[in-house]
Structures are given as structure tokens and as C-alpha cells.
Amino acid sequence: MERMLGYGQAIREALDQALADDPDVIVMGLGVPDPKGVFGSTIGLQERHGVERVFDIPLSENAVTGIALGSATTGLRPVLVHQRVDFALVSFEQIVNQIAKWRFMFDGRLSAPLVIRMVVGRGWGQGPQHSQSLQALFAHVPGLRVIMPTTPSDAKGMLTAAIESDDPVICLEHRWLYNIEDLVPQERYRVPLDRARVVRSGTDVTLVGVSYMTLECLTAAEMLADAGVSAEVVDLRSIRPLDIDTIRESVERTGRLVVVDNAHVVGGVSAEITAAVLERSFASLLASPVRMGFPDHPTPTSPALADGYYPLPEDIAARTAAVVGRPAAFTPAERGERRLDQPDTSYQGPF
Amino acid sequence: MERMLGYGQAIREALDQALADDPDVIVMGLGVPDPKGVFGSTIGLQERHGVERVFDIPLSENAVTGIALGSATTGLRPVLVHQRVDFALVSFEQIVNQIAKWRFMFDGRLSAPLVIRMVVGRGWGQGPQHSQSLQALFAHVPGLRVIMPTTPSDAKGMLTAAIESDDPVICLEHRWLYNIEDLVPQERYRVPLDRARVVRSGTDVTLVGVSYMTLECLTAAEMLADAGVSAEVVDLRSIRPLDIDTIRESVERTGRLVVVDNAHVVGGVSAEITAAVLERSFASLLASPVRMGFPDHPTPTSPALADGYYPLPEDIAARTAAVVGRPAAFTPAERGERRLDQPDTSYQGPF
Amino acid sequence: MDQSALRQDLLRSMLRIRMVEEAVADLYPEQEMRCPVHLSIGQEAPAAGVCSALANGDQVVSGHRSHAHYLARGGDLARMLAEFYGKATGCTGGLGGSMHLTDPEAGFLAATPIVGSSIPVGVGAALTARNRGEDRVVVVFLGDGAMETGILHESINFAVVHRLPVMFCCENNLYSVYSPMSVRQPPDRSIVEVAAGHGIRTWSGDGNDAEEVAGLAEDAVQAIRLGSGPAFLEFSTYRWREHCGPYYDNDLGYRTQEEFESWRDSDPIEILARREGWPDREQVALDIAEEIRAAVEFARSSPFPVSDSMRSTLVPSS
Amino acid sequence: MDQSALRQDLLRSMLRIRMVEEAVADLYPEQEMRCPVHLSIGQEAPAAGVCSALANGDQVVSGHRSHAHYLARGGDLARMLAEFYGKATGCTGGLGGSMHLTDPEAGFLAATPIVGSSIPVGVGAALTARNRGEDRVVVVFLGDGAMETGILHESINFAVVHRLPVMFCCENNLYSVYSPMSVRQPPDRSIVEVAAGHGIRTWSGDGNDAEEVAGLAEDAVQAIRLGSGPAFLEFSTYRWREHCGPYYDNDLGYRTQEEFESWRDSDPIEILARREGWPDREQVALDIAEEIRAAVEFARSSPFPVSDSMRSTLVPSS
Numbered sequence A, B: 001m002e003r004m005l006g007y008g009q010a011i012r013e014a015l016d017q018a019l020a021d022d023p024d025v026i027v028m029g030l031g032v033p034d035p036k037g038v039f040g041s042t043i044g045l046q047e048r049h050g051v052e053r054v055f056d057i058p059l060s061e062n063a064v065t066g067i068a069l070g071s072a073t074t075g076l077r078p079v080l081v082h083q084r085v086d087f088a089l090v091s092f093e094q095i096v097n098q099i100a101k102w103r104f105m106f107d108g109r110l111s112a113p114l115v116i117r118m119v120v121g122r123g124w125g126q127g128p129q130h131s132q133s134l135q136a137l138f139a140h141v142p143g144l145r146v147i148m149p150t151t152p153s154d155a156k157g158m159l160t161a162a163i164e165s166d167d168p169v170i171c172l173e174h175r176w177l178y179n180i181e182d183l184v185p186q187e188r189y190r191v192p193l194d195r196a197r198v199v200r201s202g203t204d205v206t207l208v209g210v211s212y213m214t215l216e217c218l219t220a221a222e223m224l225a226d227a228g229v230s231a232e233v234v235d236l237r238s239i240r241p242l243d244i245d246t247i248r249e250s251v252e253r254t255g256r257l258v259v260v261d262n263a264h265v266v267g268g269v270s271a272e273i274t275a276a277v278l279e280r281s282f283a284s285l286l287a288s289p290v291r292m293g294f295p296d297h298p299t300p301t302s303p304a305l306a307d308g309y310y311p312l313p314e315d316i317a318a319r320t321a322a323v324v325g326r327p328a329a330f331t332p333a334e335r336g337e338r339r340l341d342q343p344d345t346s347y348q349g350p351f
Numbered sequence C, D: 001m002d003q004s005a006l007r008q009d010l011l012r013s014m015l016r017i018r019m020v021e022e023a024v025a026d027l028y029p030e031q032e033m034r035c036p037v038h039l040s041i042g043q044e045a046p047a048a049g050v051c052s053a054l055a056n057g058d059q060v061v062s063g064h065r066s067h068a069h070y071l072a073r074g075g076d077l078a079r080m081l082a083e084f085y086g087k088a089t090g091c092t093g094g095l096g097g098s099m100h101l102t103d104p105e106a107g108f109l110a111a112t113p114i115v116g117s118s119i120p121v122g123v124g125a126a127l128t129a130r131n132r133g134e135d136r137v138v139v140v141f142l143g144d145g146a147m148e149t150g151i152l153h154e155s156i157n158f159a160v161v162h163r164l165p166v167m168f169c170c171e172n173n174l175y176s177v178y179s180p181m182s183v184r185q186p187p188d189r190s191i192v193e194v195a196a197g198h199g200i201r202t203w204s205g206d207g208n209d210a211e212e213v214a215g216l217a218e219d220a221v222q223a224i225r226l227g228s229g230p231a232f233l234e235f236s237t238y239r240w241r242e243h244c245g246p247y248y249d250n251d252l253g254y255r256t257q258e259e260f261e262s263w264r265d266s267d268p269i270e271i272l273a274r275r276e277g278w279p280d281r282e283q284v285a286l287d288i289a290e291e292i293r294a295a296v297e298f299a300r301s302s303p304f305p306v307s308d309s310m311r312s313t314l315v316p317s318s
């Protein structure tokens, strides 16, 4: 049975079912059992599964990450939750030196089957320390799996697969995706952790979107269609390992590539995609690939500055049209009362 | 006056002169005043400049990084030293959230003029947690400068410029460079923090080397010359900001690009270089750029496994020759008693 | 300063913080201050008391809940409000917002909202003071939640080893967001106890009694100036409104209405007002109201920052 | 177990560690063990004493200086030496080397060399024990330097809050590499004191007296099994050789020859041997020597790992 569910509800269902199916699954993190339940994604889980399996933590993300590792390597299946990826940086040593390498450096005698959920902030003045999108940092670390599901149904299915995976999985969830809904199957199901997905077919150019930017790419593709450009849109979903084959297959058909990352361009995932596609499909490329993302400075807080910071559908459409050799200007999509620091008017901060 | 100096001696001279010239300069880090003096780079500095300006620290790299920031933003010019970049990961939050953003998020009213030196390990079984080369992680963070000087003279000149810079500078020093010597001027001088350098001219292909890999590229270039291939070699030196112009200028002449990074390829600096060159010089490229570096798994400890891990000159030469369309096999350079986990036989571990 | 004058100052300082925060709470629903705000209503006394013990040149560092510290230290009100409104005239030019305040000239060095992360910054400022031979005390404000961060412990240890002139001031308001002490810290040890383990001198007191706070801070600052090394102070207090944002949130059920009311009944302003009398309260309130009105007017009427102006100068680029 | 049998066991365990480490030191200059080694010669007693108090199913976690802990816990000697030689038969197949030991079947969970970083791993193992209702104690070995890491404090706090069955054992050997206590920790507070600040039960004792260590560990383990929550133990001891590598290094001047000699004179093996008598010492030594000879032989004759075999299975790849 499928129902419309929000992103947070879909995640909550994945956690609830994992907790019910496997007594070794635990869920922990700051605020996990609190009334807001991490944007709704953990509400009620402690009541249903007990304080030993679903619990709040001290403000000690670094140690708790090591505790997650220690519990994982001895048999539990922990899911650790951070309300912002920015906070998780205090535990970066644990993730990079230990968790990512655990199985390898112990020759497979130990492993680290755990999931770390991290929310990527945006809007309402989250500013320099509450709206970073740091997938590139994790994407450079062998041993990790890194996923960024865009839709509620992928969020549920990928999180389910992540919890069952014997590899450590970093799951990055864009805050604004919590404001969208989708048809989500009720039963437990898995979506592969390493597959991109073509979400719109096209023939002139391949648009690869990362997380929330996939939605902006879809809007841009509609604008482009009106201008006579047929854009294929790929939802990246998996950041490490990258599903280059799906992208390459598309680019070999369209001859053109635009990657729209939800992060800084320089040294970002878009560079890896560009270079990896190039290495495989140099001869198919009709134009230089284009990378879009955030400018090369930290995120400012004022809405006046954030307005120029994030790529908008009309920006994506314009750059893409230029790549295809049919330069055009695009008028911004109608957005009513919504200002650019909100996904919709229901989002009124503060987080 | 120029003398032959080792890498550690050159760094020591830069620090000594900075301490002498500016009373606000301080140098701190684990082992800084100890008898080994961080591979010789800090020996005698405490005796010369006092315990308040050159000092050891508790095993608290995270707080000390914040302390460096606090002292820098109030007037000091701290140089913080880590014997391994792997250790610095405990302070990643300070570097990424605070130091990199300090000047920006305080609108220039505060700044973070500090230098963090980090040694990149290699050889003698340094293994998964003592031989990472993590420049890509810093290279993705706007607000930082990231440098990797290859020669002793660049090390001295770039470190001098770094200490004088008003930006925070991450200086990554490859352990094996400590075993080379170079002509180094005695007086204080500055080498720009954002300029790559052509270290060998050529016409068929551009080889970009990162840190120690520049030396391997130079050896490869000699091998290639014997095979009739003329390789230009660029020493990258600056990781952020990247000097793409120097590379692009070279690639536009040679039409071919091989980047040899001293790090994992996936999501690494070589991807950014490839993508950035491509965006500017798509039409000049005669072949797909090639990236070389470490395979996509952690560094194993056994010398038997490390032997296949690092690109060797003959590997670089072979890949390069293939790019140029003149495939050839290259015999390994003569290395006498040296085994592959030593830069030379004088290096006998343990660090 | 005689005790009555001190009380008047403390009252004025607390009332000003209260009225500014209430103005923010009133204006916030207009949705023109588009950034998170962590209000200090109910816990004005530690800010006012501690800052009353500071001299010119002393410096303050804080975290996410920093408005009170900024104001008590003498930070510019108009530029703070302009910052909340995201304006170019804000204290960080619209780049930082409510969670990134600074007024270095006033001795308010910096606030940043990653919990624990700004603590060593204060220790580093104290290192500068030592190295330059400047007679300066640096105050680091933190919450009870920050006691759980490793960096707090590393910072205290470093300060003690180097005998640095830094004063850690912990406002224990019993909660970290919605999380009570019981899920975060052991029931049978106090916050000063864990600090004292590091060999730092500690003080603790009623964080709703500004006069007591001021006295303890005075003692600690004096000890620091005499060279006895760093100090750690804990003040028990309570946040009235929600963790972040303008509203009350007792309906959420993470704390009881009774607990809230009992703390509200020990309103730090009323406690001291009762003790002191405070005949000119009304006039003081009028003056503050006028100051706030003008500051809001300034903030509202200031221009927004322009995107391209900042990029090139504030971050290195090739 | 009667006290004499305990002493015999402790003596055997310590002598075995000593002789293994000395064999490593002797063989290291051949340059066939090509990885850093941190020897425990002189500080065998905490390893032997603590592990004597453990039962089947208990687990041990350690850091960079872990050989003694691995051996005392019953880790496979031949696979340890094979690991030092970088062989496929090593306890981590040549991937980890001396600083990354494991023998999960023997109850030696894991050692990793980033100081402080393995501490929470032990706490996590204790969490598993609690959640699965397994009667298990987890020992975390750490050095005096690790006391300065924030993660140690976070880990203790978490263990106390959750009353987890974990025993932190600090071997205080006065140095972190060449750095003395004076530049790292305050002079006037002890290591147990800073731990006790967190509300954890503490014990401390002579780390060169294995019998005393065993007794304290016995007490602490019993308390933990009775459900009283985590424990913290400090043992004073001394490392004889250089921080890393096979040689002596007193010539470097970071510590005095007198200090070294006074500690060497309280050799943990001789202290207990004097107390117990130990008539069959020679036979024990012969047996151990034979065990070591065979293990070295195994290690030397084992094949090196082959590069391509491991990649695909040990890390995710597309």
C-alpha cells in the first residue's frame, strides 16, 4: 500500500520498522526523543521501542560517534542522528580515521555497520555554521558509503538498506526536503545505496542534480522544454560510491553534462563527476561540462545575501541552454508569497 | 647567500626568522620543543625565543586549535604544528566551522591569521592512520589557504609568506621531503601562496605533481624523454586557491594533462584540476586528462601492500606515454638497497 | 562603587536586556528578522552580574545564546538589531546574524553557535594577554550543555596549565534544548565539581541574584588579576521562553508548568528590585524603550548588504 | 584462585610480555618489521594485573601501546608477530601493523593509535553488553596523555550517565612521547581526581606491583558486575625504552638517568618474584622462549599478503 508521506515521516517509518524487525537496531542523537523529534523523523520511537534502544545523548557528538562504532563492531546496528552536518564535524576524526577504515584495517575481522544521519540546513538565516552541505568531505574517504536521498520514498528505502548494510553509511538529508511529500509504500523495502536514477528523460543535455538541487533541475527542465531544449535529469542519490555508469550512459546519448551540486563547487562532488565522466566518455562530449553550486565563500546569513547564493531553476536553465548552444533568458518561476529563504510559506524558521 | 639545507632545516629557519622579526609570532604543538623537534623543524627554537613563545601543548589538539584562533584574532601570529595530518582531524571542526569562516562571518572585523603545519606520513608501515594525505578535505573549504611546498626553498619562502598572511594557512609537508636538500637563501624571503611553478619545460604533455609526487613526475619526465616524449612538469604548490591559469597555459600548449596527486584519486584535488582546466580549455584538449594517485581504499601497513599503493615514476611514465599515444613500457629506476617504503636507506623508521 | 549604585546598574542592565529581548520576541513574528534567535529572558542576571565586574580592555566570548552577554558588555544595540534584520549596518554586516555577534571595541570579542567551539577562543585571547603582558581578563560564557563537550575540558586544562587570565562562566539553566540534565549528566555530581577536578578554582551561586553573581565575579576577577590563574563559576538560572524563537513552549511537555512558574517567580529583576527599592524604575524603562525604538528604527531603515561587495576581500581567492 | 597461584600467573604473564617485547627489540634492527612499535617493557604489571581480573567474554580495547594488553588478554602471539612482519597471517592480515591489533575471539577487541580515539569504542562495546543483557566488562587501556583528550571526558560522562560496565585503566608513565607532565597537566591535581570529577568511582595504585593491580582490578570488576556502573583506575608506572622503537633513549635528555634507574630498580617482575619466590622461573622462561622462537619462525616464514585480494571485499565500491 502506498500513501502520501513527508520526508520526515518516511524516515520515521524506516526507523520504526528497523527497530521492530531487528532488536540490535538502536537510534540515538541529540533531541531524538524530544517533542520535535528531529523534524519529525524520530517522534514516538522511544515510546514504542524503549529508552535503551532510542535515546537522547549528552552534547558529546565525538565520543558518541565512537560509542556508535564500538556498539556496531560488537553487534548492534546504531543509527546516530545530527540535526546539522555542521555539528558532526566535531566527530570527523572518528568517522574518517576509525569508522571508514575499521573493516579494512582489521582485515574484515571487525566491521562498522552503522548509519549516521545528518541534516543539511538552508534558509531562514542558518548562515555560515548551520547550512553547510559537506558531502564532498565524506566522498573523499574510502570505506564510507554516502547517500543523499531526494524523495521520501528513496529516503525510506535507502535508509532501510543503509541500516542493513555492513558498511558505515553517511546519510545527508536536506532540510527543505522535509517539506515535500511523496507516495511511499507502507511495507519495508530497500533501495540500492549505489544507484543514480534518471528522473526525466531527455535528448539534448544531461542534468545531474544532488539532493534538493534535483528538484530545481526538474523545474529547470520544464523551463527548458518550453524553450525547445530536451533535458534529461538524473537524481544522483549516491555520493560514494558514485554511479558513474548511469550518468555516463546518459551523457553518451546527450553529449552534454551539467552538474548542479547542493554545495560549494570548488573541490566538490561536481568535480569528481565531471572528471570521471570525462575519463570514460571524452569522445562523446560535444561541449565542456558545466558545474553549478555555491560560490566560493561561506554562506551568509542575511536573506538579502542568501538570495544570490543558491542556484535557482532559471539560473540552471540559462546555463544549460548556453551549453546546448541555444542561449536564452528564463523568467523566474512564479512563487507567490514565498521568499527565497523558504521552501514554502509554511516554513517560518527558526530551523 | 644560499646554502644546501634540508626541508626541516629550511622550515626551522623560516620559523626562527619569523620569531625574531615579529614578537607576536608563537609556535606550538605536540613535541615542538622536544629533542626531535618535529623532524628537526623546531629544534632549538624554544631556547632561542623562550617558553612563552615556543611551547609544547597537552594532547588536546582540538582546543589548542581554538586557542590558536583566539590568540590570532586578538593579535598573535600562531603557528600550530601536527606531526601527522591524521591527528589534526580531531580539530577539524575548529578549522572548518571557525577558522576558515572567521574573517568572513565577522565581516572582516575579526580575522584568523594563523598557520597550521601538518606532516603527511609515508613509509615504514605508517598504515591507515598515519599516512593519509588529506589536502582535498581542506581544499573544499572556502576561507582557507592550503599549500604543499615541495622544495626546501619553497618551504621556507611559502611558510614565511603564510605567517605574514592575514588568512589562515594550512601547510601540508610530506614526510619524505624531509630527506631532500636544496639551495636555500639565508635571508628572509617570501614565495607567493597561490602560484604553481613550471619546473621542467616540455611540449607533448603537462604533468602536474602534488608535493612529493612532483619529484616522481620529474623522474618520469626523464624516462619519457628517453622514450622521445617531452613532458612539461608543473609543481602545484598551492592547493587552495588553485593556480589554474599556470596549468591551463601549459595544457593549451601541450594539449594533454596528467595530474599525479599524493592522495586518493576519488573526490581529490586531481578532480578539481581536471574539471577546472576542462572548463577553460576544452577545445585545446587532444586527449582525455588522466588522474593518478592512491587507490580507493585505506593505506595498508605491510610493505608488501604499500609497494603497489603509490604511483612510481615508471607508472607515471607509462600512463603519460599512453596519453600521448606512444605506449611504451618503462623499467623501474635503479634504486640500489632502497626498498619502496623508504625515500632512501637513511630512513629506517619508525616515523 | 557603593552597593546601591551597583544594584542600580545591575537593575538597569537586566531590564535593558529583558526589554530588548521582549522587543525581539514581539517583532519576530513579523518575519523580518529571518534568522534563529536564542533569547535570554529570565536569565539576565549572570550576564549583568559578571559584566559588572569587568574593566575596560577585558573581553567576553559567548555561544549561541549571546544577546545578553553582548548587551551587558556594552555591545552596540542598534548594530545588534540591524544584524537580526540582516542589514549592512549589522555588527557583522548581515553575514553572521543573531548567532554570530561581535563588538570588539566594546570588549565583546565573539559569539558563535557550535556548542563548545568558542570556548578555546577565549582561552586563546587570554594567551595573547599573557604574551603581550596586557592586564586583561577574558570571560567565556557557556551553558550546562557545553559542559558535556570534550573541548571544554581540554580548554580548562590548558588554561590551568598556563595559569591564564580566563574566567569560565557556566549558566546552568537545566536544559540543553529540550533535554533535561538526567539524560546528559550524572545525577550525583555538580557542575562545579567536574570543573574542579581539573584543578581550577571554582565558585557557584544563585544565577537569578545579580548582586550575588556580581560579588562572586568580582572575587574571581580579582583573584585572576592577582595571578592565581583561571576561574570557573556556575550560576543556576532558567530560560523562560523556548530554546530558540520568540514563544513560550511549556505546552511541549518537556518541562512542567510548575517548574516554570517557580522559576518565573524568582524573576532576577524583581528579586533585586525588591531588595533595592528602585524608585526611578519607570524612568529607566522609558529611557530604554526610547533607545530600543530608535535602534529598531535604525535597523529597519538600514539598507541590505549587496552581494558582490564582500566576496573578494573576506576570503582568499586567486 | 589462591594468592600464590595468582602470583605465579602474574609472573608468567609479565615475563612473557617482557620476553616478547625484548625479542621484538632485538629483531627490529634487522629492518624486517617495518612498522612503528611501542614497547611496554617496564610497564607490564597493569596489563597482567588487570587482565587477571577478567573473565571469558570480557573485552579489552587499547591504543598505540597495546602489545602488553593483547598478550595479557590472551591474544595470539604468532599472529601478532606476523603482523609486525607485515604478513598475511598477521592478526590484521598485514593491513594494520603493530598499532592495529585485534583478536576478538580472545577478548582483545581492538587497538588503534590515534590517542583517545579508541576510548569510546570500549564504551560502545559496553553499551552492546547492556542492551543485549550480556554480563560483560569492557576494559579501556589508556595513557596519561590520553587524559588530556576531550573524548576521554565525553566517554567517561556517557559511561556514568548510562552506568555502563566499563573500566578505564590509565597507565600513568609520566610521559607523552618526550613531554613531561609539567607541560601538559596541572601540578596540583592527580589523574584520579580529574576522573572523579565526573562522578565515576576511582581506584589508584602502584602500577609496578602486579598483585596490587590485580587486587584493585578485581574490586573494580566486581563492583561493575554488581551494577554499580563504570570504574576508573590509575596505575603509576614507567616505560624503560624509547617512546617508539627498540632502543633506550635516555641520552636524549628529556628525562634523567637517575629517574630512569630508580624506576628500573622497581622492576615489576623482580618485585613480585622477590615476594613470591618463583622457583620454576627458569623453566617458565625456557617455555616462553620456545613459544617465541616458534612464533617468530611462523611470522618469518609466513607469506606476504597479495595486493589485489583484499580491495573489493573490505571497502564498498561500485
Ligand SMILES: Cc1ncc(C[n+]2csc(CCOP(=O)(O)OP(=O)(O)O)c2C)c(N)n1
Binding pocket: A030, A059, A061, A087, A090, C064, C065, C113, C114, C115, C116, C142, C143, C144, C145, C146, C147, C173, C175, C176, C177, C243
Ligand atoms: C556541537 C553542537 N551540537 C549541537 C548543537 C545544537 N544546539 C544548539 S544550542 C544547544 C543546547 C545547548 O545547551 P546549553 O549549553 O545548556 O545552552 P542553553 O541553550 O541552555 O543556553 C544545542 C544542542 C550545536 N549548536 N552544536
Ligand SMILES: Cc1ncc(C[n+]2csc(CCOP(=O)(O)OP(=O)(O)O)c2C)c(N)n1
Binding pocket: B030, B059, B061, B087, B090, D064, D065, D113, D114, D115, D116, D142, D143, D144, D145, D146, D147, D173, D175, D176, D177, D243
Ligand atoms: C590525537 C593524537 N595526537 C598525537 C599523537 C602522537 N602520539 C602518539 S603516542 C603519543 C603519546 C601518548 O602518551 P600517553 O597517552 O601517555 O601514552 P604512552 O605513550 O605514555 O604509553 C602521542 C602524542 C597521536 N597518536 N594521536
Ligand SMILES: [Mg+2]
Binding pocket: C143, C144, C145, C171, C172, C173, C174, C175, C176, C177
Ligand atoms: Mg542549558
Ligand SMILES: [Mg+2]
Binding pocket: D143, D144, D145, D171, D172, D173, D174, D175, D176, D177
Ligand atoms: Mg604516558
